[in-house]
Amino acid sequence: MQSVQTTLLAVDPLQPAPADIERAAALLRAGQLVVFPTETVYGLGADALQVQAVHSIFTAKGRPYSDPLIVHIAEYQTLAMLVTHIPQDALRLAEAFWPGPLTLVLPAHERVPRIVTAGMPTVAVRMPRHPVALALIRATATQIAAPSANRFMHISPTTAQHAFTDLHGRVPLILDAGPCEIGVESTVLDLSTDIPTLLRPGGVSLEMLRTLLPTVQHFTSPRASSLEQNIADAHKSPGQMLVHYAPTVPTYLFDGSLSQIHTAMLTTIQQHLAQGQHVGVLIADEDLSALQNSGAKLYTLGSLTQPEQIAAHLFAGLRALEEANVTLILCRTFAEQGIGLAIQDRLLKASGSKIITVS
Numbered sequence: 001m002q003s004v005q006t007t008l009l010a011v012d013p014l015q016p017a018p019a020d021i022e023r024a025a026a027l028l029r030a031g032q033l034v035v036f037p038t039e040t041v042y043g044l045g046a047d048a049l050q051v052q053a054v055h056s057i058f059t060a061k062g063r064p065y066s067d068p069l070i071v072h073i074a075e076y077q078t079l080a081m082l083v084t085h086i087p088q089d090a091l092r093l094a095e096a097f098w099p100g101p102l103t104l105v106l107p108a109h110e111r112v113p114r115i116v117t118a119g120m121p122t123v124a125v126r127m128p129r130h131p132v133a134l135a136l137i138r139a140t141a142t143q144i145a146a147p148s149a150n151r152f153m154h155i156s157p158t159t160a161q162h163a164f165t166d167l168h169g170r171v172p173l174i175l176d177a178g179p180c181e182i183g184v185e186s187t188v189l190d191l192s193t194d195i196p197t198l199l200r201p202g203g204v205s206l207e208m209l210r211t212l213l214p215t216v217q218h219f220t221s222p223r224a225s226s227l228e229q230n231i232a233d234a235h236k237s238p239g240q241m242l243v244h245y246a247p248t249v250p251t252y253l254f255d256g257s258l259s260q261i262h263t264a265m266l267t268t269i270q271q272h273l274a275q276g277q278h279v280g281v282l283i284a285d286e287d288l289s290a291l292q293n294s295g296a297k298l299y300t301l302g303s304l305t306q307p308e309q310i311a312a313h314l315f316a317g318l319r320a321l322e323e324a325n326v327t328l329i330l331c332r333t334f335a336e337q338g339i340g341l342a343i344q345d346r347l348l349k350a351s352g353s354k355i356i357t358v359s
C-alpha cells in the first residue's frame with residue numbers, strides 16, 4: 001500500500017476543539033481512515049457505509065476479511081438503521097450500558113455492507129462513551145466501523161503512541177486524547193441467537209449483564225492446538241481467535257497461590273537468565289517484593305484489589321516488555337470476577353493458552 005504522512009493530533013479528551021473533530025470527520029466523509037480514542041482501546045475508523053473505506057481498514061491492519069468489525073453509533077435511534085429487528089433485551093441492555101463498553105450482535109439490515117460483517121447475517125453495534133468518539137461520530141453524520149487500531153495479531157492500542165507505532169504511514173490522522181480509561185476491548189454479546197451469548201468478555205462484566213439478563217451464557221471456544229487450527233476455527237466462529245492479542249514474544253501464565261507463583265517464576269527466570277535470555281514479568285503490586293531482585297525486567301500493573309487498574313495497564317505492559325526486547329514474558333493469572341474475566345481472556349490469548357499450573 002502507498003505510504004501516507006501520519007499526523008498525531010492532541011485533542012482534549014473531555015472537550016475536543018470542534019475544528020479538530022471536523023478535520024477528522026472530513027477525512028472520514030472522504031472515505032479515509034482516522035484513529036480515534038474510545039474508553040476501551042483506540043479504534044481505526046472508516047465510514048461504515050462506504051465499502052472502499054472499510055476495505056482500507058483491512059488493508060491498513062493486515063486483517064483477514066473473515067474478522068467482522070464493530071459499528072459505532074452516537075444516537076440510540078441509529079440502531080434501527082443497522083438491524084432488522086431490535087429485541088426487548090437489546091433495548092434494556094442499551095438503556096443500561098450505552099454509551100459504554102458493550103457491543104450487541106443483532107440481525108444485520110441490508111444497508112450494512114457485507115464487508116463490515118464478514119459476510120455474516122449479523123452486525124455488531126456499540127455506542128462508545130468517550131467524548132471524542134461521540135463528537136466524531138456526530139460530526140461525521142454516519143456510522144463508524146472500527147476495529148482496534150493495531151496491526152493484525154498485535155496487542156490492542158491503549159495510547160495514541162501505540163497506534164502510531166503500528167499504523168504510521170498507513171493512516172493520515174491519529175487523534176491523541178491520552179490513555180484509554182478501560183484498557184480492554186468491549187464486551188461482545190450475541191443477541192441474535194435464542195440464548196444470549198457472551199462472545200468476548202470486556203468492559204461490562206458478565207455479572208453486570210446477568211443482573212439484567214440472567215440467561216446470558218459464556219461462549220468458550222475449544223483451546224486451539226496451533227495457530228493454523230486457531231485460524232481455521234476463527235473462520236467458523238468469527239472473532240473467536242485464541243491467539244489474537246499476541247505479543248511478538250512468547251508469553252507464559254502462572255497459576256497457583258501467591259507464594260507458589262513467586263517460587264515458580266523465580267526458578268524460570270533464573271533458568272532463562274542463565275541461558276542469556278532477557279526475561280520480562282508482568283506483575284501486581286503484591287508480587288513486587290518477591291521478584292524485585294530477580295534480575296528480570298518487571299512491569300507492575302497495579303494492585304490485585306483494583307482489577308480495573310490492572311485492566312487499564314495490561315496492554316501497555318505487554319507492549320513495554322516487548323519494546324524492552326525481552327525474549328520471554330511471564331505473567332500471573334487473575335481472578336475471573338468482574339473485569340478479571342476480560343483480563344484473563346486477553347492473557348490467555350496473548351499466551352496462546354500457555355498456562356503453567358504450580359502446586
Ligand code: AMP
Nearest residue numbers: 068069070105122123124146147148239
Ligand atoms: P476488534 O474491534 O478489533 O476487537 O474486532 C471486532 C470484534 O467484534 C471481532 O473480532 C468480533 O469478536 C466481534 N464481532 C464483530 N462483528 C461480529 C458479529 N457479527 N458476530 C460476532 N462477533 C462480531
Ligand code: MG
Nearest residue numbers: 147148149156
Ligand atoms: Mg482487535
